Every structure is written in structure tokens, then in C-alpha cells.
Amino acid sequence: MTNGGLTGTISDSVARIRQEVCRLHEQLTRWELVTWTSGNVSARVPGADLMVIKPSGVSYDDLTPESMVVTTLDGDVVDGNHSPSSDTDAHAYVYRHMPQVNGVVHTHSPYATAWAARDEAIPCVLTAMADEFGGEIPVGPFALIGGDDIGKGIVATLEGHRSPAVLMRNHGVFTIGASAKAAVKAAVMCEDVARTVHIARAGGPLVPIEPQHIDALYERYQGVYGQR
Numbered sequence: 001m002t003n004g005g006l007t008g009t010i011s012d013s014v015a016r017i018r019q020e021v022c023r024l025h026e027q028l029t030r031w032e033l034v035t036w037t038s039g040n041v042s043a044r045v046p047g048a049d050l051m052v053i054k055p056s057g058v059s060y061d062d063l064t065p066e067s068m069v070v071t072t073l074d075g076d077v078v079d080g081n082h083s084p085s086s087d088t089d090a091h092a093y094v095y096r097h098m099p100q101v102n103g104v105v106h107t108h109s110p111y112a113t114a115w116a117a118r119d120e121a122i123p124c125v126l127t128a129m130a131d132e133f134g135g136e137i138p139v140g141p142f143a144l145i146g147g148d149d150i151g152k153g154i155v156a157t158l159e160g161h162r163s164p165a166v167l168m169r170n171h172g173v174f175t176i177g178a179s180a181k182a183a184v185k186a187a188v189m190c191e192d193v194a195r196t197v198h199i200a201r202a203g204g205p206l207v208p209i210e211p212q213h214i215d216a217l218y219e220r221y222q223g224v225y226g227q228r
């Protein structure tokens, strides 16, 4: 592995984050959130304006810590032998504008993306949704890949929202977290509830949870588990 111009503690952090980001991609395939090479995980490098992200177009089976790409928070490659994910601009925009976020995940997981294709938020009708998302999972605007449009849509939708997941219209899921692992968990949970609520609605009308009950569930769960 090269370390480019990275030195000292930053170099150690980058090596650790490369391993973490590589390993977390195994969860995308394990939970069937991705097809071919369509999803990606990134993490902020603590103490530096850098992030580590999946290389573009490399099969999940072939990912190694060394193949991960280190970029600035403007998406410029600092270290790595591959091109970064084509979603790098969106991840970088989120890190620049949401300092509390240390991990970002993108997938086209099928049930959640089906809601995005309908421009329909997933209503909060499960206690597991109240726990993890604190309400509905919102839809973000339509945005073309390249430049900051996707990142702007993610940040505009999630700022001031308890949900760590957004369904970008006609596209797919972006999740954020205080760690990359938390963002991966949100992506897994988003697909799980998207599927359950879809199945539920096929059988009859959905029953909403009272807002005060959503608040109580969210506060208990976040307090107990300390995710954010």
C-alpha cells in the first residue's frame, strides 16, 4: 500500500480506515443491498480533511484495504491505485456540510429504491422505524450524478431530520452515521423496513404510530444504544 504524502498519525488513521471501509462492504452483499458494483461505503479520516471510499467499478469480491481510495473532501484523490467511486462527489459534499457525519453509504437496495421510484416517503408504521429513523424515511429531490447536486439534495433533506436515511427520487438510498458502521446499519434497516411496509400495505391500510409514541421510542432507543 502506498501512503502518498500522508505521514505520522494521519497515515496510521488512513490504514485503519481503509480496513474498516473495505470490511464494511461485505455487509452490503451479505444483506443483499447491492447488485454488481452499484453501492459504496465511505468514512471520514479523523483529524484530517480526508475520506476513504470504494474504488470505482471493482467487484465486491476483489476489494482489499489497499484498493480503497483516499480523497480530499473535494473528491480529489490523495492516495490509491484506482479511481474513486463515481458517487465520490456526493459523499464529499455530505462530509463538507455535515461535520457530525463520519460515514456515508449509498445503495440501490430494491425495496427502498422502489419507494424512491414512486417519490414516496416510507411512513413510520413500525416501532423499529421509530427507533432507528425517528419518523418517516424522507424522499430527496431528483438529481443527476456529477457535481454537487446529489450531495445538496442529501444534505437539504437530512439536515434537521432525525432519519439517517434519504430516498433520492428515481435513484436510491443514501445513509449517514456518526461512524461508517452506523451508516451501514441504517442502510440495512432502511431496506428491511421498506420491504416490511411494502408487504404490509399490500395486505391493507397502514396504521400510523402516534407522534408522541414515535418520540418516546426514538429517545429510548438512541439513549440506550448511543448511536449518535
Ligand SMILES: [Zn+2]
Residues within 6 Å of the ligand: 038, 106, 107, 108, 171, 172
Ligand atoms: Zn446510485
